[in-house]
Amino acid sequence: MRISHISAARRLCPRVAAPLRLHRCQSSITTANLPPPLAVPPESLSLSEWSATVEEELIKLASRPLRPLTLADLIRFGRPPLSPKSLLASARFTRENLPVRLSRRILALRNLPFIIVSNPHVSQIFDNYRQSLRAIIASPLHPTTPAEEHKFTETLTDIVKTHSNTIPTLARGFLECRRYTTPAEVTSFLDQHLRERIGTRLMAEQHIALHLASTTSPEEAAAHTAIQDLGGDASTYIGTIDTALQPARLIHSCSSFVGDICELRYGVRPQIVIDGDPDVRFPYIPVHLEYIATELLKNAFRATVEAGATDPVRITIAKDPYSEGISMRVRDRGGGISPDDFPNIWSYSFTTFSNAGDENEDDALGRFNTGVASVGDGSSIAGLGYGLPLSRAYAEYFGGSLQVQSAYGWGTDVYLKLKGVAVDTI
Amino acid sequence: MLLPPSSHPLLCASPLTRLPRHLLSLAKYRQSHVALSAGVSASFRRHQSLQVTPAPSRWRSPTVLDSYVEKPARPISLRQLIFFGGRNLDDKRIINSANYVRTELPVRLAHRIRDMQKLPYVVVTNRHLSYVYELYYEAFESFRKVPEIKTVEDNDRFCEVIKATLKEHLTVIPRLAMGVLECRDLLPAEQLDKFMHSLLRSRISRRVIAEQHLALTDTFNSPFHFPDAPIYHHGDFVGEVFLRCNAKEVVERVGAYAQELARKAHGDNHPVPEIIIEGHMDTTFPYILSHLEYIIGELLRNSIEATIEHHGSKPDLPPITVLICHAPKHVIFRVSDQGGGIPPEETEDLWSFAKSKRSDLARLKNFAQVPKMAGTLQELQPEPAAQTSLHTLTYRPPDLKLGMGLPMTRVYAEYWGGSLQQTSMEGYGTDVFLHIEKLGNRLEQLNIDHL
Numbered sequence: 064m065r066i067s068h069i070s071a072a073r074r075l076c077p078r079v080a081a082p083l084r085l086h087r088c089q090s091s092i093t094t095a096n097l098p099p100p101l102a103v104p105p106e107s108l109s110l111s112e113w114s115a116t117v118e119e120e121l122i123k124l125a126s127r128p129l130r131p132l133t134l135a136d137l138i139r140f141g142r143p144p145l146s147p148k149s150l151l152a153s154a155r156f157t158r159e160n161l162p163v164r165l166s167r168r169i170l171a172l173r174n175l176p177f178i179i180v181s182n183p184h185v186s187q188i189f190d191n192y193r194q195s196l197r198a199i200i201a202s203p204l205h206p207t208t209p210a211e212e213h214k215f216t217e218t219l220t221d222i223v224k225t226h227s228n229t230i231p232t233l234a235r236g237f238l239e240c241r242r243y244t245t246p247a248e249v250t251s252f253l254d255q256h257l258r259e260r261i262g263t264r265l266m267a268e269q270h271i272a273l274h275l276a277s278t279t280s281p282e283e284a285a286a287h288t289a290i291q292d293l294g295g296d297a298s299t300y301i302g303t304i305d306t307a308l309q310p311a312r313l314i315h316s317c318s319s320f321v322g323d324i325c326e327l328r329y330g331v332r333p334q335i336v337i338d339g340d341p342d343v344r345f346p347y348i349p350v351h352l353e354y355i356a357t358e359l360l361k362n363a364f365r366a367t368v369e370a371g372a373t374d375p376v377r378i379t380i381a382k383d384p385y386s387e388g389i390s391m392r393v394r395d396r397g398g399g400i401s402p403d404d405f406p407n408i409w410s411y412s413f414t415t416f417s418n419a420g421d422e423n424e425d426d427a428l429g430r431f432n433t434g435v436a437s438v439g440d441g442s443s444i445a446g447l448g449y450g451l452p453l454s455r456a457y458a459e460y461f462g463g464s465l466q467v468q469s470a471y472g473w474g475t476d477v478y479l480k481l482k483g484v485a486v487d488t489i
Numbered sequence: 490m491l492l493p494p495s496s497h498p499l500l501c502a503s504p505l506t507r508l509p510r511h512l513l514s515l516a517k518y519r520q521s522h523v524a525l526s527a528g529v530s531a532s533f534r535r536h537q538s539l540q541v542t543p544a545p546s547r548w549r550s551p552t553v554l555d556s557y558v559e560k561p562a563r564p565i566s567l568r569q570l571i572f573f574g575g576r577n578l579d580d581k582r583i584i585n586s587a588n589y590v591r592t593e594l595p596v597r598l599a600h601r602i603r604d605m606q607k608l609p610y611v612v613v614t615n616r617h618l619s620y621v622y623e624l625y626y627e628a629f630e631s632f633r634k635v636p637e638i639k640t641v642e643d644n645d646r647f648c649e650v651i652k653a654t655l656k657e658h659l660t661v662i663p664r665l666a667m668g669v670l671e672c673r674d675l676l677p678a679e680q681l682d683k684f685m686h687s688l689l690r691s692r693i694s695r696r697v698i699a700e701q702h703l704a705l706t707d708t709f710n711s712p713f714h715f716p717d718a719p720i721y722h723h724g725d726f727v728g729e730v731f732l733r734c735n736a737k738e739v740v741e742r743v744g745a746y747a748q749e750l751a752r753k754a755h756g757d758n759h760p761v762p763e764i765i766i767e768g769h770m771d772t773t774f775p776y777i778l779s780h781l782e783y784i785i786g787e788l789l790r791n792s793i794e795a796t797i798e799h800h801g802s803k804p805d806l807p808p809i810t811v812l813i814c815h816a817p818k819h820v821i822f823r824v825s826d827q828g829g830g831i832p833p834e835e836t837e838d839l840w841s842f843a844k845s846k847r848s849d850l851a852r853l854k855n856f857a858q859v860p861k862m863a864g865t866l867q868e869l870q871p872e873p874a875a876q877t878s879l880h881t882l883t884y885r886p887p888d889l890k891l892g893m894g895l896p897m898t899r900v901y902a903e904y905w906g907g908s909l910q911q912t913s914m915e916g917y918g919t920d921v922f923l924h925i926e927k928l929g930n931r932l933e934q935l936n937i938d939h940l
Binding site: 379 | 768812815818819821832833910912915917
């Protein structure tokens with residue numbers, strides 16, 4: 064399996080060691096080297112064989128401009144339950160845009176140095192993307208019946224599930240390959256990749272959520288989107304967006320979760336105090352804010368515990384008078400970030416938690432294993448070093464921002480700004 | 490132990506009465522060297538009022554200036570300033586210091602004059618900017634013509650020249666600001682900002698070394714000075730550098746003054762936000778006290794004003810919190826207020842001299858008030874303070890809104906390698922972080938050509 068993949072890769076793109084940029088492989092080379100198309104049904108082709116047949120289309124898709132996903136895009140099909148017509152419109156929108164996004168990722172991945180993409184973890188992710196693209200373009204371009212739409216949504220659900228562990232897997236792969244690349248290269252690739260992934264995933268999840276809200280019972284739909292876990296109420300949701308998200312409530316739930324980890328690991332549970340305007344609500348995507356809040360609280364709690372501070376972590380929430388958004392400040396007394404560490408806080412895999420500079424392979428992997436394995440079930444307080452840069456990617460995705468200021472010797476302040484969307488435009 | 494300002498060495502030695510005589514002698518000096526008589530009467534009139542008919546710029550041969558422009562400035566660090574005046578202040582050291590100042594000032598002035606000469610003609614002939622230009626050129630001429638200082642008496646004469654020039658240049662900042670405002674349409678804002686920034690930094694640098702030398706001379710001349718005694722007897726001042734700036738004390742003092750100003754502006758019964766200090770209370774470090782007072786004063790003024798504007802006359806105004814934090818190499822001040830934050834469209838222009846939210850007409854009018862403040866200083870202040878230019882700004886009346894507090898404070902903060910950063914939570918409040926390098930080891934933070 065691995066061998067055919069390598070030779071296929073060689074055939075498709077002779078210059079695999081090119082810099083991390085999208086560039087076209089000359090199709091004249093590929094068509095010249097390939098055997099004539101097989102006279103067999105497409106489903107029975109192996110992944111690499113299939114890849115070879117769609118090379119031209121792949122290049123065409125990847126060269127289409129990336130349409131950034133806005134909050135307005137997400138709500139433009141209406142409030143659920145959507146009419147069959149609107150639901151089909153949403154399906155068509157997704158079917159049209161998803162392949163462009165997936166193709167771009169495939170090209171970016173295969174342009175990485177050969178030695179990196181050969182790493183089993185990275186190559187697994189590479190296969191996942193190609194598999195997903197294959198599944199999508201096999202479905203009709205313009206679904207016209209509810210049955211087609213239903214099948215399409217099932218395909219989407221599979222894809223979302225397949226890609227749910229992309230980040231820890233990629234992280235592990237890059238860590239194993241750290242000797243063959245530079246932190247700057249990794250950061251540059253990941254910044255682009257993870258930001259695009261946010262949009263791609265959101266697009267798919269949104270359609271799935273809209274579908275469920277429009278075609279199934281409210282209980283089923285709620286169960287899928289875990290609305291109740293986040294303390295919400297289905298009537299305020301438009302797919303993945305909660306039009307009346309209350310950050311204070313979300314933060315309480317994240318803090319209890321992170322506090323549990325802290326207790327497990329350190330035997331101490333730092334407290335939080337929320338001031339400012341705890342009742343404020345704004346339209347946003349709860350899972351995004353949940354991710355960001357969890358990461359920021361992890362950092363604040365860990366610093367607080369390790370500094371032996373007893374002051375609670377103070378979170379100030381304010382409604383932005385000029386837009387639909389909010390500002391949030393997380394202030395801890397965990398001793399701050401040293402001037403030496405400060406320039407590195409936005410790099411991926413920078414973490415003071417475990418020093419992965421060890422020559423002893425087993426040790427580094429062994430320690431890292433704890434991190435990776437538990438990122439899935441979230442029982443580690445830190446480990447990947449992806450928390451800050453990824454949180455910033457989420458915050459910036461819809462025009463927000465994340466800033467860090469530190470008073471070394473005292474504590475750290477993190478400022479999160481998020482823009483909402485004017486939902487009364489529906 | 491902090492000396493009360495009234496017995497500060499600098500103050501004792503600069504009675505106001507000496508001034509007019511000096512102006513007279515300077516004017517006479519110029520008279521004998523000037524081709525156009527208009528120049529003399531104009532320069533004399535300058536000190537009387539602001540309604541100056543701009544003297545046509547005399548043409549001066551650029552070759553003299555060229556030779557000074559070619560010389561690099563020699564930067565000095567806070568630490569060097571302290572150690573220089575620290576021990577055994579004797580004749581030799583005072584004379585060395587005098588000659589350093591004598592040669593440094595014209596070089597630094599020359600660089601700035603050349604900068605101005607390269608600006609568009611229409612900009613430099615603006616009445617305010619041309620006023621500053623003339624002032625700088627004359628200062629350059631007078632300093633470069635001072636012969637080598639060989640005796641203590643030579644130094645005393647030299648110090649008189651310095652004092653006179655410092656006094657004359659008190660009005661430079663408001664004049665520059667007015668000029669920059671008036672020239673907004675003649676040059677892109679970024680260029681104006683850059684120009685203002687470099688001029689201000691250079692000005693700070695010249696005044697630091699000049700005022701430091703004056704203070705050292707006074708210490709040397711004072712009846713209590715014994716050359717072999719450690720300098721610490723004089724209240725931990727080495728010239729203008731206060732070796733033991735206690736952060737908490739400075740914040741308290743400056744904060745109390747800012748609160749009083751607010752009461753004067755809004756009425757004695759108007760509530761004023763409390764200033765709460767937290768953190769490492771015994772933080773002490775060497776710094777130029779007047780710089781620190783100015784920066785913290787500006788930040789607290791802004792916070793108080795914002796809080797009052799945002800909350801009106803509610804009895805329980807949310808307090809302003811000042812955090813003092815010391816790390817091995819830094820001292821950090823964080824000023825947090827709940828004054829409603831800063832709207833996003835104003836955030837970019839916050840650090841600009843050329844752009845400001847305050848209406849230009851109002852600002853221009855306000856600036857015209859500043860020079861007159863030197864006279865009214867005694868009324869305003871509870872205690873008399875040294876008449877340095879920075880003090881006139883620090884202790885200016887509350888309703889004098891100049892609209893350039895933040896960019897100015899940043900210039901001062903960055904002067905010794907520190908930094909000033911501001912983050913706003915719109916609708917809630919603002920946090921400002923001031924980082925100061927503790928040991929003062931960094932050379933003055935200037936590109937050599939910006940000195």
